[in-house]
Amino acid sequence: MIQAAHVSKWYGPVRALHEVSFEVPKGQIVGLLGPNGAGKTTTIRITTGFFPPTSGSVSVCGHDTVAASLEARSCIGYLPDAVPLYTEMAVEGYLDYRARLYGLSRGERKRAIARVVERCTLGDVLRRRTGQLSKGYRQRVGLAAAMLHDPAVLILDEPVSGLDPTQILEVRRLIRELAHDKTVLLSSHILSEVEATCDRVIIIAGGTVRADGTPEALLESLAADAPYVAEVRAGEGGGERLAAVLRAVSGVAGVETTPVAGEPAWTRCVVTPHATAPDLREAIATALHRAGGGDGGLMVRELRRERPTLEQFFLRVTGPGAGARAPGPRGEGGAA
Amino acid sequence: MSRVWAIAKREYASFFRTPLGWVVIALFLLLAGSVFAWGVLRPGEAATLRPFFNIWWGLLMVVAPAISMRLFSEDLRTGTIEPLLTAPVTEAAVVAGKYAGSVMFLASMLVPSLVYAVVLGMLTEIDPGPIAAGYLGILLLGMLYLAVGLLASALTSSQTLAFLATLVGFMLLEVITRTATVLPERVADIVFALSPNLRMADFARGIIDTAHIGFFLAGSFLFLAVTAVVLQSRRWR
Numbered sequence: 001m002i003q004a005a006h007v008s009k010w011y012g013p014v015r016a017l018h019e020v021s022f023e024v025p026k027g028q029i030v031g032l033l034g035p036n037g038a039g040k041t042t043t044i045r046i047t048t049g050f051f052p053p054t055s056g057s058v059s060v061c062g063h064d065t066v067a068a069s070l071e072a073r074s075c076i077g078y079l080p081d082a083v084p085l086y087t088e089m090a091v092e093g094y095l096d097y098r099a100r101l102y103g104l105s106r107g108e109r110k111r112a113i114a115r116v117v118e119r120c121t122l123g124d125v126l127r128r129r130t131g132q133l134s135k136g137y138r139q140r141v142g143l144a145a146a147m148l149h150d151p152a153v154l155i156l157d158e159p160v161s162g163l164d165p166t167q168i169l170e171v172r173r174l175i176r177e178l179a180h181d182k183t184v185l186l187s188s189h190i191l192s193e194v195e196a197t198c199d200r201v202i203i204i205a206g207g208t209v210r211a212d213g214t215p216e217a218l219l220e221s222l223a224a225d226a227p228y229v230a231e232v233r234a235g236e237g238g239g240e241r242l243a244a245v246l247r248a249v250s251g252v253a254g255v256e257t258t259p260v261a262g263e264p265a266w267t268r269c270v271v272t273p274h275a276t277a278p279d280l281r282e283a284i285a286t287a288l289h290r291a292g293g294g295d296g297g298l299m300v301r302e303l304r305r306e307r308p309t310l311e312q313f314f315l316r317v318t319g320p321g322a323g324a325r326a327p328g329p330r331g332e333g334g335a336a
Numbered sequence: 337m338s339r340v341w342a343i344a345k346r347e348y349a350s351f352f353r354t355p356l357g358w359v360v361i362a363l364f365l366l367l368a369g370s371v372f373a374w375g376v377l378r379p380g381e382a383a384t385l386r387p388f389f390n391i392w393w394g395l396l397m398v399v400a401p402a403i404s405m406r407l408f409s410e411d412l413r414t415g416t417i418e419p420l421l422t423a424p425v426t427e428a429a430v431v432a433g434k435y436a437g438s439v440m441f442l443a444s445m446l447v448p449s450l451v452y453a454v455v456l457g458m459l460t461e462i463d464p465g466p467i468a469a470g471y472l473g474i475l476l477l478g479m480l481y482l483a484v485g486l487l488a489s490a491l492t493s494s495q496t497l498a499f500l501a502t503l504v505g506f507m508l509l510e511v512i513t514r515t516a517t518v519l520p521e522r523v524a525d526i527v528f529a530l531s532p533n534l535r536m537a538d539f540a541r542g543i544i545d546t547a548h549i550g551f552f553l554a555g556s557f558l559f560l561a562v563t564a565v566v567l568q569s570r571r572w573r
Binding site for chain 2: 045048049070071073074076078084085089093103
């Protein structure tokens with residue numbers, strides 16, 4: 001439904017996007033994730049046809065957003081960042097105006113407004129001016145306006161920013177519902193939001209795509225060298241001995257030991273595996289058991305593998321040292 | 337076309353939803369009423385609205401920029417330009433819609449002033465021809481001024497700046513026209529030909545000259561076209 005190919009954008013001498021390519025298939029909810037200033041809004045504005053890319057192309061529903069801009073815009077419902085509304089207009093009047101802009105006839109407008117008002121639960125505020133509405137209602141009015149012409153593609157720029165937790169849940173539920181028959185591209189800098197709502201995540205930073213895949217696939221790529229954590233009783237000053245035992249385990253890349261605060265007899269070990277190593281929990285447990293021998297010197301009270309979070313992944317791929325598209329399983333899950 | 341109408345209607349209605357529209361109307365009627373009371377409605381004066389129309393271009397110089405200043409500047413400032421220009425509407429349609437809305441507002445502002453003609457008609461015999469010509473002239477002049485103001489409004493997100501730029505532009509043109517006699521004759525002729533206010537003076541005298549009508553319409557169209565190009569230009573930047 002959305003295809004972006006080698007999109008670059010320069011604002012004068014400043015490069016905002018560089019060779020960004022991605023695809024969003026029908027029915028998928030894709031999250032555009034990135035720190036502030038990463039190029040999310042630029043990507044979205046190019047996709048909605050607000051301005052063209054400096055080079056490359058974007059097509060929506062098969063229409064190029066520059067060459068066939070009007071056709072492309074007709075099949076997009078767009079909620080811009082910060083939801084700009086005409087504050088002097090009443091909600092109903094605003095929705096009617098938006099429906100007219102999309103060329104809906106009188107009958108269609110009536111039905112469309114009734115549909116979106118019900119879906120976004122705006123019935124109570126129809127006669128209120130949009131300038132008097134709370135942030136949550138404004139967001140819903142913006143969303144309703146974006147859905148009036150029943151577009152195949154919904155593009156939402158920061159749809160939950162500034163909302164309280166209840167409102168976030170509401171908007172999230174709404175987006176999920178919509179996704180049954182629509183393609184959704186949303187941007188966010190909130191990781192948990194993207195994780196909760198999206199089928200797929202595209203991470204953008206510094207104007208380039210750093211990773212693209214399902215949240216699970218992205219985490220899996222990180223899971224390969226996720227560390228193991230163990231707490232072992234090795235007696236005071238037993239850290240050295242423990243480290244030597246663990247280093248000897250095949251597949252271990254590094255060991256760090258620190259005494260547990262307040263319990264000097266206990267040592268906390270963080271074991272980093274080689275990226276290619278299989279699950280090492282059993283091997284670690286066995287090594288510790290053997291090293292303990294019969295004298296009962298070593299006792300394990302915890303052994304687990306750190307579960308990587310999308311947050312860690314995000315920090316890793318967007319951090320200053322991260323190269324473009326380095327660690328992510330690009331394209332995987334793209335057609336999921 | 338229905339989209340142009342939708343935009344025009346919204347613009348027109350929004351003048352009445354904000355204090356600005358009412359302030360502009362009140363100011364205009366106050367000034368126009370004063371001119372009528374002291375300039376027209378005097379014993380021994382000729383029964384025409386000519387002094388009235390002769391002053392109006394000056395009123396329009398201030399009132400037109402006040403009407404046009406928010407047309408695009410507000411959209412640029414609040415960000416409503418984004419949903420507008422990502423709807424399936426061409427830049428030309430957006431410009432046409434906003435312009436039509438502002439011209440409709442100007443026309444509605446003129447309507448109450450017709451009461452002066454009625455009052456004059458009750459007191460004495462009047463010739464409706466020159467009055468109709470005067471109103472036509474005012475409307476055409478206002479249309480040109482609004483087109484200029486619309487362009488200024490598309491260039492800045494500051495309403496104040498749009499207002500001042502338009503007003504100063506009009507005043508500069510007027511100053512040049514008034515001092516043009518010191519210029520070489522050929523240059524002066526061009527200046528006089530380009531002065532909307534001199535053409536307005538003919539309308540005030542009751543002369544409907546198609547060349548004048550053509551001038552105002554072509555001038556308005558020119559500024560509207562440039563405005564559309566300005567809107568499109570964000571596509572090249």
